[in-house]
Amino acid sequence: MIELEHISKRYDGRPVVDDLSLTVPDGAFCILLGPSGCGKSTTLRMINRLVPFDSGAIRIAGEDIRDVPEEALRRRIGYAIQSIGLFPHWTVEDNIATVPRLLNWPGRRIRDRVTELLELLRLDPESYRRKYPHQLSGGEQQRIGVARALAADPELLLMDEPFGAVDPITRDALQNEIARIHAATKKTIVFVTHDIEEALRLATVIAILERGRLAQWGAPIDIVEHPASAFVRDFVGGEGSGLKLLGLRKIAERMRPGESAVGVPLSADASLREALAVMTERHTDRLPVADASGRAIGIIMLADLVR
Amino acid sequence: MSGPAVPAFRAAARFPAIRLYNHVVPVLISAAVIAATACGFISVAPNRLVSGESVALWLAADPRVTAALAVLGAALLTTAFATSNRAVHFASAGIAVTLVFLVLAAVGQAAHAQAASASKLTRISLGAAFWVMLGAAGLAVLDGLQRARAGILVQLAAVIVIAAGFAAMIEAGAFDALSLTHEYRTREAQFAGALTRHVELVLASVGVAVIAGFPLGVAAVRRPGWQGPVFAVLNLLQTIPSIALFGLLIVPLSAVASAFPSFAAVGIGGIGVAPALIALVLYALLPVVRSTVAGLSGVDRGVVDAARGMGMRQRQRFWQVELPLSAPVLLAGLRIVTVQAIGLAVVAALIGAGGLGSFVFQGLGQYAADLVLLGALPAIALALAADFLLQSATALLGRRVAR
Numbered sequence: 001m002i003e004l005e006h007i008s009k010r011y012d013g014r015p016v017v018d019d020l021s022l023t024v025p026d027g028a029f030c031i032l033l034g035p036s037g038c039g040k041s042t043t044l045r046m047i048n049r050l051v052p053f054d055s056g057a058i059r060i061a062g063e064d065i066r067d068v069p070e071e072a073l074r075r076r077i078g079y080a081i082q083s084i085g086l087f088p089h090w091t092v093e094d095n096i097a098t099v100p101r102l103l104n105w106p107g108r109r110i111r112d113r114v115t116e117l118l119e120l121l122r123l124d125p126e127s128y129r130r131k132y133p134h135q136l137s138g139g140e141q142q143r144i145g146v147a148r149a150l151a152a153d154p155e156l157l158l159m160d161e162p163f164g165a166v167d168p169i170t171r172d173a174l175q176n177e178i179a180r181i182h183a184a185t186k187k188t189i190v191f192v193t194h195d196i197e198e199a200l201r202l203a204t205v206i207a208i209l210e211r212g213r214l215a216q217w218g219a220p221i222d223i224v225e226h227p228a229s230a231f232v233r234d235f236v237g238g239e240g241s242g243l244k245l246l247g248l249r250k251i252a253e254r255m256r257p258g259e260s261a262v263g264v265p266l267s268a269d270a271s272l273r274e275a276l277a278v279m280t281e282r283h284t285d286r287l288p289v290a291d292a293s294g295r296a297i298g299i300i301m302l303a304d305l306v307r
Numbered sequence: 308m309s310g311p312a313v314p315a316f317r318a319a320a321r322f323p324a325i326r327l328y329n330h331v332v333p334v335l336i337s338a339a340v341i342a343a344t345a346c347g348f349i350s351v352a353p354n355r356l357v358s359g360e361s362v363a364l365w366l367a368a369d370p371r372v373t374a375a376l377a378v379l380g381a382a383l384l385t386t387a388f389a390t391s392n393r394a395v396h397f398a399s400a401g402i403a404v405t406l407v408f409l410v411l412a413a414v415g416q417a418a419h420a421q422a423a424s425a426s427k428l429t430r431i432s433l434g435a436a437f438w439v440m441l442g443a444a445g446l447a448v449l450d451g452l453q454r455a456r457a458g459i460l461v462q463l464a465a466v467i468v469i470a471a472g473f474a475a476m477i478e479a480g481a482f483d484a485l486s487l488t489h490e491y492r493t494r495e496a497q498f499a500g501a502l503t504r505h506v507e508l509v510l511a512s513v514g515v516a517v518i519a520g521f522p523l524g525v526a527a528v529r530r531p532g533w534q535g536p537v538f539a540v541l542n543l544l545q546t547i548p549s550i551a552l553f554g555l556l557i558v559p560l561s562a563v564a565s566a567f568p569s570f571a572a573v574g575i576g577g578i579g580v581a582p583a584l585i586a587l588v589l590y591a592l593l594p595v596v597r598s599t600v601a602g603l604s605g606v607d608r609g610v611v612d613a614a615r616g617m618g619m620r621q622r623q624r625f626w627q628v629e630l631p632l633s634a635p636v637l638l639a640g641l642r643i644v645t646v647q648a649i650g651l652a653v654v655a656a657l658i659g660a661g662g663l664g665s666f667v668f669q670g671l672g673q674y675a676a677d678l679v680l681l682g683a684l685p686a687i688a689l690a691l692a693a694d695f696l697l698q699s700a701t702a703l704l705g706r707r708v709a710r
Contacts, residue, residue, distance in 0.1 A: 050616055074618030085613025089631050099617050148617070158616075 001026050002047065002156065002188065007056035009042060009212075016042050017053070018212035024205070027186045029179075031199040034209035035235070040192045043209070044158050047190060048077045060156065075099050078149030078157040078187075082164040084141050086133040092118075092144050093129040099152040117147040120181065139170035146178065150185075159191045163198070175201060196237060200224070200244055208232055221248045246273040246305060254307060255289050257298040265290035268297065275300050329387040331450045332399065335443040336384050342439035349417050349437065354428040355486075355675060361434055367417035376413060376440075379406050383447060393455045400451025404465065406444040408472055410437065415476065418484035430486040432677055459699045466695060487677045494666070494681070502685060505662035508652045509689075512584055513645055516591030523592075524599025525625075534600065541593040549651055552589065553658045556582035583660030587651055591644045598640020602633030634704050642697035649690040653682065663689075 002024040009017040017039040024030045032040040045051040047058060049070045058065045065073055086095050093114050100110045118125040121143040133141055142162060149157055159178075163171045179202055182189055193199055199206055200220045208215040208223065215235075216228040224245050227233035237244055252268040265288035266275060278287060285302040327333070347361020348368065365373045379402055386399035418431045448469075452462055482488045491498060527533045547555070561577030564570050575581040606629050614624045630637075656664025663682040670678030 048616060050612070071618040071620055074616060079613065079616035081609060081613060081616070083607070083609030083612075085607070085609035085611075085616075087610060087614075087628060087632075088607075098619075102618055102623070145613075 001059075001061060002190070003057075003059045004043070004047075005057045005059075007043070007046065007053050007058065009039075009046070009051065009053045015212050017046070020056075020209075020212065020214055022207055022214065022217065024188060024190060026188055029182050029189045029191065029202055029204045031203040031206045032190065032192045032209060033194065033196065033199045033203075033206050033235075034215075035194060037211075038209040039212040040194075040209050041160055044160055044190060044192045047156075048074045048079060048158055050074075071102075075102055075152060076154055076156070078151075078154040080142075080145045080149040080157070080159045080162045082161040084145040084162075084165075086141055086144060086148070088133050090132075091129065092131050092133070092136075095133065095144055096148045096151050098148060099154075103152055105152075113151060114147075117150060120150075120184075121147050121177065137170075138166045139174060142166055142170075142174055143177070146174075146181070150181070150187075155188065157187050157189045159189065161192055161194070164193070164195075171198075178202065196235065196244070200248060208235065221245070224248065243273060246276060247271050251275055251289055251300050254304040255298045255300050256304070259299045260296060261286045261288045261299045263288055265294075265296055266300070267292070272300075272305050276302075276305055325388060327388060328391045329399075329450075329454070332383060332387040332447055335447050335450075336380055339380065339440045339443040342436045346436040346439070347434035349414060349421065349434045350432045351421050351425070352430045352432070353426070355430050355673075359430065359432055362417070362421070364413070364417075364436055367421065368413045369416055369420070372409070372413045372416055376406070376409055379409060391454070396451050396455035397457075398451075400448050400455065400457075400465070403444050403447035403451055404469060407441065407448065407469060408476075410440045410444055411473065411476060412481065415481035415484070418482070422484035430489075430677070431484055432486055433680075459702050462695075463699065485677075487680055490675070490677050490681050498666075498681070501661060501663050501665055501682075504660075505649075505652055505664075505686070505689070508580070508583060508587060508655060508660060508662055509645065509648045509693075512587030512591055512652075513641070513648050515584070515588045516595050516644060517641070519588070520592045520595030521599050524596040525603065527596065527600050528603045537596065538593075541596060544589050545593045549586070549590070549654050550657065552586045553582060553654065556585055557658065560585075578659040580660050582658055583652070583655035587648055587655065590651055591648055594640055594644045594647065598636055598643070599633075602636030602640070603629055605636060606632045635701050638697055638701040638704060642694060642701070645693045645697065646690045649686060649693060653686050656682075 002022075004020055004022040007017055007020045008015065020039075020043060022030075032043055034040050042051055046053050047060075047065070049065060060077075068076075087098070093111075096114045096117055097110045100113060105113070114129060115125040118128055123140065123143060128136075128140075128144075133144070136144065145162065146159075149159070162178075163174045166174065175198060178189075181187075182202075191202065203220050205218065206220055206223055207217050210229075210231050216223055216232045223232065224236055224241050227236055227241075233241070249272045250268065251266060251270050251272060251274075254272065255268060263282065263284070266278060268289050268291055275287060279285060279302055286299050288296050289298045289300055291297050343364045348364040350359035350361050352359030364376075383399055383402045383406065386395055386402065389395045414433060414437050421431050422429065448465060452465060455461075457465075476482065523537065527537050544552075557577040560575065560582050564576040570576075610628060610632065611624065614628045619627065652660075652662050653664035653667055656662050656668050663686045666682030667679050668682075670676065670680075670682065
């Protein structure tokens, strides 16, 4: 659990973070969301003490971060950034091994951990470990950046717009990847982005910041359904928010069990947004729905989407 | 010349067009040919005091040597018209290396031929045509190696071959008839001492400048507020003309020496090695500090941020990340400083510091151009050697931190 209590930070008298309080539960995927200059990156960088704060307190698992020496604190927290910051003169293996080496792990344990992480990121360990960063594509570099952040099995992962500099297709793949890693490891992740779609897709909880203050805090669906202010409503997307809402709900929630329809069935796990897209494409108002094993279990109708 | 005229475009299709693939070699060869026809290859003076008379290449050297030069020059020229590929570039570099040796052999042979028919007092000096031809051949070697993208080891091998061949020719007495060699023979012991002193002056001043300037540069990067004043002072020092700085140091250092006799006892005084070293160090400081600041602040900020965020201490960041990544820039700075110091150390002879400059100033005083060359040529060779060695080191390092 990470607690931020009444955190404030000024640069030259101008408040960047203003009396911010948040509690991120263990295992959460918490996204700090907001336009540029809202203080989201500054807030993230306060958690590993890269940026000092003027007042308030931050506690990780009940421990005040200012009671821990800053290098020791940072070695316990994974850190991945937009520019990736891989060391260009080190191999992939050396890059991933950065924090384990700082922690003086034995050589064999480091090698095994690098293998394990490359496999987790679906990169072939034997062909990748000896490569240099300049031999990798942007997406591969960012995967190595994530692997490096996870190397010493940190209790917490901080990610500052990690997928901001890659192309949309690679970003999509990396988002799937990080969602899978979060589901598999149950690590607490604090993730900064200004991309609402990315936030709705990945977050279990979202903090929207407006000029250094907390504008709204809640689950993605709450924020889209009940924006707390005009700022949040505009930011979440005005007229586009209806589609975003459909994207957040699964077919299973609105399905009519037992009925049947013709055509290739959709998975009950797919979103209502996908159902709408397929209906438009097939010029129909009803689609069969199947479970994970492909067995037909019901139908979804156009009217169900807007219920 | 019979039948209807062939239209121009068809003629072009029938005969392969002659195409120039290399524009450097023809320029070099033209320069060499113009110099050989317009200037003297060697100059002959009846004694050391009068100025010499130029003798053209074909009059001075054996006709066979001249013919060989012409044939090889033509061969080099044809490579410029051959399709661009590595084999052609290596061939042109090879021909150019042979030309370097041939030009050297020609001047030695020409000098011997002139000396045989002249008195013992006759002075035979190197003419403008010789320098242009040698320079053109040398540049053609560089051009060929560069176009062939020769690795650093191949370049090193070429340099060693040329240096070894040159040394063998000296050893065999190829240049004994030249007055430059006479000047050297009469000062052999002095020459060794001067060369050693020159190298010592350069190593000591660059060493001290690095020991003082590198930490100063690191401090200036960590406290950007220092950069303004530090660079203001160093820039000011750099603007003082070298002769003036050597002169200006005489007054305070003589005062120090007379006030503290123990300083004078270890050789610190208004003239000699001490003021020369101080001046050389002062000149070397600016490039050292500047390249340290440029190198360290040029390291990708994302990389430094990542290093900090992962819990590297400042010292670990410096040694493991910032220093290796800025090494190519730091080495480039060291190269500039060393080459500059080799040149400036020549002037240091003016205040009695010795070194190769002592021959230059003696030669100037005696109006003996060959004596000036005896000081200047080794200084140039030292500068080129230092430049090449440090450039190789930079290239080898750069390969490791390639982005």
